[in-house]
Amino acid sequence: MKKAVWGGCLLFFIFVIVGAGFQRHALACEILPLLDYSRLNGHVFIGADHKPASTENIEDLLQAASLRIERMYGEPHSRPRILIAGSVEAAERWGANDTATMHRLPWRTCIILGPEGENIDVLAHEWLHAEIQQRVGFWRFLREMPVWFDEGAALTVDYREPLLPENIALSDEEVSQVRSLVSGADFFSDNVLENYQAARLAVIPLINANTFYADLERIAAGENFSDVFSARSN
The missing domain is CATH 3.40.30 (Glutaredoxin)
Known part of the structure; x- marks a missing residue:
């Protein structure tokens, strides 16, 4: 029993130290x-x-x-x-x-x-x-929010010219592919500008400005990202 307790404490402190290093x-x-x-x-x-x-x-x-x-x-x-x-x-x-x-x-x-x-x-x-x-909420964000959506949403209030929808020339396939980039390691790798541009276009059919905050709060309440947003792409 004591070994299990000490082992648990050791894992906890390792987690804290590693987490502190990364954060x-x-x-x-x-x-x-x-x-x-x-x-x-x-x-x-x-x-x-x-x-x-x-x-x-x-x-x-x-x-x-x-x-x-x-x-x-x-x-x-x-x-x-x-x-x-x-x-x-x-x-x-x-x-x-x-x-x-x-x-x-x-x-x-x-x-x-x-x-x-x-x-x-x-x-x-x-x-x-x-x-x-x-x-x-932090934990629901980590669990549910893909990076491509988070970045695409942020670009809706970012009017830098290369990132405006009217200035982006990407195929439907390229826009669709960005939805597989759910982690930062995937998104912020090769072709970062293209990933941003694709993410900007990918969120257009998903975000309703009038209900955006309420939709985010539905995820906070326990609904899945795909249930709240992805259905709108159909």
Whole structure:
């Protein structure tokens, strides 16, 4: 009995250590309030090496991104922790690239904006990822939400020209194939731009803007992704 208990404890600690290694940047976001970063409000932080900019400009960006989501789907309820890094090097220290990355924890999402990501398209995109997790719940999100759908949905509030439906020339077969990319390892591999474009087109018949939040909450309540969304593709 004691061996079983010790074995269980050992497996638990291994899980925690390995998980902390893979999610170290997400966990680091939890101590942002303790670090030497300027704090715009309760959830937005500005890196020390951020280029000179007024607080008003950053506030305008946050408001514009929130408003874009609201106009499409309704007011976002999520309040992701946001770090606006001042350089590529600073973003990389937080596990991000020069544009943006979002880290997930069961109780919070954390958006790192790199120097190329300080615009409404990128912030609205990342914020909608956070909103989807907020509505579905972390564990249900991991279980039910395929990456292609999460990315395609985020692109509905991202108006960068190569990702607009009217600028995408992919065959029906190519769009259909993206639905097999359910994990990040699959999606963020070869032909990433094409995967994004295909995902953008793939969600068009699946998402009803008027019911999107309610549909996500159906998944939170226990329904399967395929039952809530995929039937609309028929």
